[in-house]
Amino acid sequence: MNQIKIILYALLSTFLFQSCRPEHTVQPDDGIAQKVEALLSRMTLEEKVGQMNQYSSFYDVTGPAPSDGKLKLKYEHLKKGLVGSMLNVNGVKEVREFQKLAVENSRLGIPLIFGFDVIHGHKTLAPIPLAEAASWDLEAIRRSAEVAATEAAAMGINWTFAPMIDITRDARWGRVMEGSGEDPYLGTQIGVARVNGFQGNDLSSVHTLAACAKHLAGYGFSEAGKEYNTVDMSTSTLFNVVLPPFKAAVEEANVKTVMNAFNIMNGVPSTGNAFLQRDILKGRWGFDGFVISDWGSIKEIESHGMAANLKETAMIAANAGSDMDMESYAYVTHLADLVEEGLVSEDKIDEAVRRILTVKYELGLFDDPYKYCNEEREKELLYHPDHLEAVLDMARKSIVLLKNEGDLLPLKRDQKGIAVIGTLASDKNSPLGNWRLGSDNNTAVSVLEGLDTYCTYTYAKGADLSTGIEVFNQDLTINTSDKSGFKEAVTLAKNAEIVIMVLGEHGMMSGEARSRTQIDIPGVQQDLLEAVYEVNKNIVLVLMNGRPLAIPWAAEHIPAIVEAWQLGTQSGHAVADILFGRYNPSGKLPMSFPRSVGQCPIYYNYFRTGRPGPRNEVFFSRYIDEDRTPLYPFGYGLSYSKFDYSNLVIDDSDQKRIKVAVQVSNVSDTDGEEVVQLYINDKAASIVRPVKELKGFEKIALKAKTSQTVTFELTDKELGFYDPNGDYKVESGMFDVMVGTSSTDGLTGSFQLK
Numbered sequence: 001m002n003q004i005k006i007i008l009y010a011l012l013s014t015f016l017f018q019s020c021r022p023e024h025t026v027q028p029d030d031g032i033a034q035k036v037e038a039l040l041s042r043m044t045l046e047e048k049v050g051q052m053n054q055y056s057s058f059y060d061v062t063g064p065a066p067s068d069g070k071l072k073l074k075y076e077h078l079k080k081g082l083v084g085s086m087l088n089v090n091g092v093k094e095v096r097e098f099q100k101l102a103v104e105n106s107r108l109g110i111p112l113i114f115g116f117d118v119i120h121g122h123k124t125l126a127p128i129p130l131a132e133a134a135s136w137d138l139e140a141i142r143r144s145a146e147v148a149a150t151e152a153a154a155m156g157i158n159w160t161f162a163p164m165i166d167i168t169r170d171a172r173w174g175r176v177m178e179g180s181g182e183d184p185y186l187g188t189q190i191g192v193a194r195v196n197g198f199q200g201n202d203l204s205s206v207h208t209l210a211a212c213a214k215h216l217a218g219y220g221f222s223e224a225g226k227e228y229n230t231v232d233m234s235t236s237t238l239f240n241v242v243l244p245p246f247k248a249a250v251e252e253a254n255v256k257t258v259m260n261a262f263n264i265m266n267g268v269p270s271t272g273n274a275f276l277q278r279d280i281l282k283g284r285w286g287f288d289g290f291v292i293s294d295w296g297s298i299k300e301i302e303s304h305g306m307a308a309n310l311k312e313t314a315m316i317a318a319n320a321g322s323d324m325d326m327e328s329y330a331y332v333t334h335l336a337d338l339v340e341e342g343l344v345s346e347d348k349i350d351e352a353v354r355r356i357l358t359v360k361y362e363l364g365l366f367d368d369p370y371k372y373c374n375e376e377r378e379k380e381l382l383y384h385p386d387h388l389e390a391v392l393d394m395a396r397k398s399i400v401l402l403k404n405e406g407d408l409l410p411l412k413r414d415q416k417g418i419a420v421i422g423t424l425a426s427d428k429n430s431p432l433g434n435w436r437l438g439s440d441n442n443t444a445v446s447v448l449e450g451l452d453t454y455c456t457y458t459y460a461k462g463a464d465l466s467t468g469i470e471v472f473n474q475d476l477t478i479n480t481s482d483k484s485g486f487k488e489a490v491t492l493a494k495n496a497e498i499v500i501m502v503l504g505e506h507g508m509m510s511g512e513a514r515s516r517t518q519i520d521i522p523g524v525q526q527d528l529l530e531a532v533y534e535v536n537k538n539i540v541l542v543l544m545n546g547r548p549l550a551i552p553w554a555a556e557h558i559p560a561i562v563e564a565w566q567l568g569t570q571s572g573h574a575v576a577d578i579l580f581g582r583y584n585p586s587g588k589l590p591m592s593f594p595r596s597v598g599q600c601p602i603y604y605n606y607f608r609t610g611r612p613g614p615r616n617e618v619f620f621s622r623y624i625d626e627d628r629t630p631l632y633p634f635g636y637g638l639s640y641s642k643f644d645y646s647n648l649v650i651d652d653s654d655q656k657r658i659k660v661a662v663q664v665s666n667v668s669d670t671d672g673e674e675v676v677q678l679y680i681n682d683k684a685a686s687i688v689r690p691v692k693e694l695k696g697f698e699k700i701a702l703k704a705k706t707s708q709t710v711t712f713e714l715t716d717k718e719l720g721f722y723d724p725n726g727d728y729k730v731e732s733g734m735f736d737v738m739v740g741t742s743s744t745d746g747l748t749g750s751f752q753l754k
C-alpha cells in the first residue's frame with residue numbers, strides 16, 4: 001500500500017510541480033520528483049529534521065576538529081546527517097572538507113547546500129545594490145549578479161542570500177544600501193533581473209547560484225529606520241508596496257528560496273507567520289522552493305513574546321512554513337519530539353524536506369556533491385578581467401550627477417591646479433561598501449588611483465573620518481573633533497584652480513545594524529567643506545555614501561555634486577571617468593534625498609491627504625520649519641547632455657493597451673543616455689492611490705542633436721492595485737499620466753479608463 005501511495009504522490013507532485021511552474025523556466029529533470037520521494041521514503045524522522053537545519057561555519061576545517069561544547073555538537077551533527085546546509089563557508093578547500101564530513105560519514109550521504117551573502121559581488125565587488133539601482137539599467141544589473149554568481153560558485157558556494165528586495169523609504173535605516181530604494185515597480189524589475197543573473201537558466205551549472213528573495217516581509221519599514229524595530233503597516237501597503245517584488249521573484253523569475261524577516265507583520269513574527277509563508281507565498285503564488293529563516297529568527301519568536309521557550313518557537317515556525325532553521329538550533333533540538341507529540345505533523349516536515357531536496361537535486365549536488373569544488377576554476381575566475389570590466393561598467397552607470405552649475409564638469413583633460421581633499425579619496429576599503437564578507441580588504445581602486453590615469457594633483461586628507469576598528473561586527477568611532485589636518489587642506493585649496501572633495505560615509509556606516517539618527521555628511525567633514533569653500537569656491541563634491549544624505553548646505557553652495565555611492569572594486573576608475581567625461585553620467589535616484597532627517601520617511605509615491613495644500617493659511621499637510629519636498633526627488637539625475645521632451649501623445653482607443661508616446665531630443669553637443677520615466681495617478685479609486693506611481697521606464701542612448709520617440713503601453717498590469725484583501729482590481733475612471741526625466745519633471749496628460 002505504501003509503495004502505491006508513494007508512486008501516486010510522486011505522480012501527483014510531478015503534475016503539481018509541472019503545473020504551477022511558470023512556463024518559461026527550464027523544465028527540471030522530470031526524474032527529480034521521483035528521486036526526492038524515493039529518498040524521503042528512506043529517511044528517518046531525525047534525518048528529515050537534519051535537512052531543515054543550517055549552521056554557520058564554525059571552525060577552520062583545515063585545522064583540528066572541535067573537541068568540546070557547541071562546536072563539537074555541530075561537528076557531530078554534520079557527521080550524523082543532522083545538518084542540511086552550511087553558511088559562511090568560503091573557498092573550495094573548506095567547502096570540500098565540510099561536504100566530505102556530511103557525505104562520507106552520514107547514513108544516506110545527502111550533500112550539503114552551501115549558502116553565503118553574495119550581495120554585490122563576491123571577490124570582484126560591484127557597486128552596492130542601491131547604487132546599482134541608480135543605473136536603472138536592468139541588463140547591467142543582471143550581468144553584475146551573473147558575475148557575482150560565477151565567482152561565488154567558483155568558490156564552492158551554491159546559494160546566495162540575495163537579492164534583498166525590501167522596499168524602504170527611510171534613509172536612517174542602514175540596510176537601504178542593500179536594496180533598490182523606495183519604489184515597488186523599479187524594485188520589482190531589479191529584483192527579477194538580479195534573480196535571473198544569479199540563477200541563469202540552468203541551476204545545475206557551476207556558474208550559477210540558487211537565489212534568495214529576502215526578507216519576507218516588510219523589514220524595510222522598520223519604524224523610524226531603527227534596525228530590527230517594530231513594523232506596523234496596512235494590508236494595502238503590504239500588498240501594493242512590499243509584496244510586488246516578492247511576487248515577481250517567484251512568478252516571473254522562479255526564485256528558488258525566500259528568506260523571512262526579523263520583524264513582526266500584523267503582530268506575528270514573519271518567521272512564524274503562516275499568512276505570509278503559507279497563505280501568500282506557497283498558496284496564492286505557488287512558490288515551490290524553500291523558506292530559510294533569518295539568522296536566529298526562529299528562536300527570536302520567544303524574544304518577540306510569542307513563545308515560552310525554544311521548543312514552542314520550533315513548533316510555531318514549522319507550522320507556519322519556515323522550512324530551514326538558520327542558527328537557532330530550534331529544529332534540530334525539538335522538531336522530532338514535536339512530531340512525536342503530534343504538535344507538528346510529519347506531513348509538514350516532509351513538505352519542507354521535499355522542497356529542500358528538490359533544490360539540491362536541481363543544483364546537481366546529488367550527481368556530484370563536489371562539482372562546485374574545483375581549484376583550477378577558482379583560481380581562473382576570481383577577479384577575472386571580464387568581471388572587472390563588468391563591474392566598472394556597472395559603477396559608471398550607477399553614478400548620479402546631482403548638480404553641475406556652469407557646466408563645471410566634465411573637467412578638461414589638460415586641467416591644471418587640481419587639489420584633492422578628503423580621506424575617502426585615498427580609502428581603498430569604504431568604496432567596497434558593507435556586505436562584502438567574501439571579498440578582500442583594501443581592494444578598491446581609490447579615487448586618487450583613478451585620477452592618476454587622468455591628471456596630476458595635490459592631495460590632503462583634511463581629517464580622519466573614523467578612528468575606530470573598521471570590521472563587520474564592530475562599531476566605528478567617528479572623528480567629531482580632530483581638525484588638525486584642516487590647515488594643510490585649506491592651504492592646498494587656496495593655491496588650486498579647482499578642488500575635488502571626496503566626502504561621505506565610511507563603508508561600515510550603512511548595512512545591517514547601522515541605522516543613523518542623522519543623515520548628514522558625518523564627523524568634521526562638513527566643517528572641512530565649508531573651510532575649503534572659504535578660500536576656493538570652485539569645488540566638485542564627490543559623495544561616497546550608503547544611503548541618501550541630507551546635504552542642504554552643499555546643494556546651495558557647491559557648484560558640482562556627484563553621487564558616487566560605494567562603487568565596489570573599480571570605484572576610483574568610475575569616478576574619474578565621470579569627472580573627466582569619458583562616461584557621461586546617466587544615473588537617476590532610486591530614493592528621495594531629504595532636506596533634513598526630520599522629513600524621513602520621505603518618498604515620491606505618497607498619498608495626497610485631505611489637505612494637500614498649499615493654502616493661504618496654515619492648515620495643510622506640511623512642516624512649519626522645513627519645506628515638504630525632498631532636496632532631490634526620486635528619479636532625478638543630470639547629464640552632460642541636455643534632453644528635451646515634446647509631443648506627448650496618449651492613445652486610449654484600445655482600452656486594453658493604452659499607448660503613451662513621447663519624443664525625447666538630445667539638444668546638446670554631447671552624446672548621452674536618458675532614463676525616460678512614465679508615472680500614473682489613478683485620480684479616484686475605491687482606495688486612495690499615490691499621487692504618482694512609476695509604471696514604466698526606458699533607458700535610451702541619444703547621440704547629440706538627435707531625437708527618438710519612446711512608447712509605453714499601459715495594461716491592466718500597470719493600471720490596477722490590490723485592495724486590502726489582496727485582491728487585484730482595475731477600476732474605470734480618470735488617470736493622469738506624466739512622462740519625463742524624473743518624478744517631478746515631465747509632460748502631463750490624462751485618459752479615461754472606461
Ligand code: GLC
Nearest residue numbers: 087117161214259294295512
Ligand atoms: C543576517 C541578515 C540576512 C543574512 C543572514 C546571513 O542577519 O539579516 O540578510 O542573509 O543574516 O548572514
